[in-house]
Amino acid sequence: MHLIIDRPxxxxxxxxxxxxISGKDRKPKLFHPARVTxxxxxxxxxLSTAAAGLAARxxxxxxxxxxxxxxxxxxxxxxxxxxxxxxRQAICRGMPIPTAMACSWLRQKMEGQMANIRWLLTTQxxxxxxxxNAEKLFRKLTHHLxxxxxxxxxxxxxxxxxxxxxxxxxxxxxxxxxxTKWFTxxxxxxxTDCLNPAxxxxxxxxxxxxxxxxxxxGLDPSMGLLHADGRDKQPLVYDLxxxxxxxxxxxxxxxxxxxPKADRWDATEQGMRLSKxxxxxxxxxxxxxxxxxxxxxxxxxxxKIGIATLALQQHLQQTHYEDLLKPIIVEQYGTTTTPxx
Numbered sequence: 248m249h250l251i252i253d254r255p256x257x258x259x260x261x262x263x264x265x266x267x268i269s270g271k272d273r274k275p276k277l278f279h280p281a282r283v284t285x286x287x288x289x290x291x292x293x294l295s296t297a298a299a300g301l302a303a304r305x306x307x308x309x310x311x312x313x314x315x316x317x318x319x320x321x322x323x324x325x326x327x328x329x330x331x332x333x334x335r336q337a338i339c340r341g342m343p344i345p346t347a348m349a350c351s352w353l354r355q356k357m358e359g360q361m362a363n364i365r366w367l368l369t370t371q372x373x374x375x376x377x378x379x380n381a382e383k384l385f386r387k388l389t390h391h392l393x394x395x396x397x398x399x400x401x402x403x404x405x406x407x408x409x410x411x412x413x414x415x416x417x418x419x420x421x422x423x424x425x426x427t428k429w430f431t432x433x434x435x436x437x438x439t440d441c442l443n444p445a446x447x448x449x450x451x452x453x454x455x456x457x458x459x460x461x462x463x464x465g466l467d468p469s470m471g472l473l474h475a476d477g478r479d480k481q482p483l484v485y486d487l488x489x490x491x492x493x494x495x496x497x498x499x500x501x502x503x504x505x506x507p508k509a510d511r512w513d514a515t516e517q518g519m520r521l522s523k524x525x526x527x528x529x530x531x532x533x534x535x536x537x538x539x540x541x542x543x544x545x546x547x548x549x550x551k552i553g554i555a556t557l558a559l560q561q562h563l564q565q566t567h568y569e570d571l572l573k574p575i576i577v578e579q580y581g582t583t584t585t586p587x588x
Contacts (some may be wrong), residue, residue: 262296
């Protein structure tokens with residue numbers, strides 16, 4: 248994201264190792280430097296020495312605008328670090344290879360959901376016909392969808408198929424559990440059952456874990472590949488965490504089948520919520536299963552997310568997407584010339 252301080256009396260300082268934007272008519276707001284791609288200060292804005300030093304340490308381009316002087320750019324001499332990586336990340340959206348990577352995450356999500364449905368069939372022995380129909384639909388969807396396409400049609404096809412498949416996935420879970428107190432349908436707010444609050448809380452933990460990996464590899468969470476951008480949104484986090492949602496689903500389904508005590512939830516006017524005991528139990532379950540465990544013969548979830556993030560980072564480092572911005576025809580000194588390739 249870009250930090251632009253353009254109001255009279257605005258200031259950019261440092262607080263808790265983060266950039267702090269404040270002013271006369273706005274409350275102070277903190278931004279972690281790993282999520283900032285550039286800083287622009289217009290006239291009458293104040294920049295502290297600590298903020299300039301923090302920008303230099305994280306290789307963030309800093310542009311100072313003054314009414315009486317031309318723009319002065321303060322940037323590191325070598326832009327091969329975080330700033331260049333994020334510039335390529337901003338340009339690569341919609342390109343074939345990154346789009347194919349994001350679609351592969353969606354395919355992995357659908358395959359994991361199908362595996363969860365088969366597992367429920369073996370444990371619950373309910374909803375057999377619905378699950379068989381879901382399996383037929385899954386084979387149809389994955390067979391007809393494009394695996395690699397040079398256009399945006401690939402992303403559109405996978406997003407539509409995933410959304411349609413998700414409805415049948417949650418319906419199959421509801422029929423398999425056959426317990427309206429446990430689960431009825433997928434709800435993000437005003438939950439009426441016990442599983443949805445646990446899912447929402449566990450997904451929040453998964454979102455945090457994914458964001459940590461993205462920032463650790465120098466990528467910007469606010470620039471996604473499939474999910475839409477928006478205010479205070481992190482589309483790349485949602486793109487990447489899609490593949491691991493079914494893993495979290497299975498952990499919680501196994502937990503629900505153990506029939507946890509009723510004190511794990513609190514019934515409120517806004518719907519069913521996890522109690523303090525329930526949140527602690529879900530957090531313990533998540534981090535015990537998501538982190539590395541020696542001798543168990545499995546790769547930790549955090550490592551898998553890191554491997555997927557590293558693959559995207561390496562592609563961005565090796566592909567000069569900024570070359571796509573060079574004009575084919577350059578007008579110089581009143582004549583039209585074609586640059587050398």
